[in-house]
Amino acid sequence: MSANADRDDRDLEADPASSTSGPVGVPVDAVCVGCGRTRVTRTSLEAMEIDPRVDLSDLDAADCTSFKHVCRSCWAITWRNPIAILTGLLESERGE
Numbered sequence: 407m408s409a410n411a412d413r414d415d416r417d418l419e420a421d422p423a424s425s426t427s428g429p430v431g432v433p434v435d436a437v438c439v440g441c442g443r444t445r446v447t448r449t450s451l452e453a454m455e456i457d458p459r460v461d462l463s464d465l466d467a468a469d470c471t472s473f474k475h476v477c478r479s480c481w482a483i484t485w486r487n488p489i490a491i492l493t494g495l496l497e498s499e500r501g502e
């Protein structure tokens with residue numbers, strides 16, 4: 407019985423911790439190096455070597471590194487070069 411209670415506590419603690427690491431990702435305009443197409447791609451800040459605590463309104467695509475992502479045109483995992491951070495899209499999703 408007490409073992410079950412312990413488990414519940416741990417689950418509750420795990421939730422907020424995982425949500426701060428960016429489960430949804432940041433929408434960016436990114437060019438696929440394979441086919442040259444630009445698509446809105448969601449990726450994590452960590453994948454672009456950006457400190458996740460950065461203020462997104464200060465974030466410049468030029469500061470972001472390329473990241474790997476599956477391309478629906480190439481049907482392969484290719485490199486993407488971020489060209490714009492779609493902070494407007496993020497803000498509208500957050501609402502309020």
Ligand SMILES: [Zn+2]
Nearest residue numbers: 438441477480
């Ligand atoms: Zn592609």
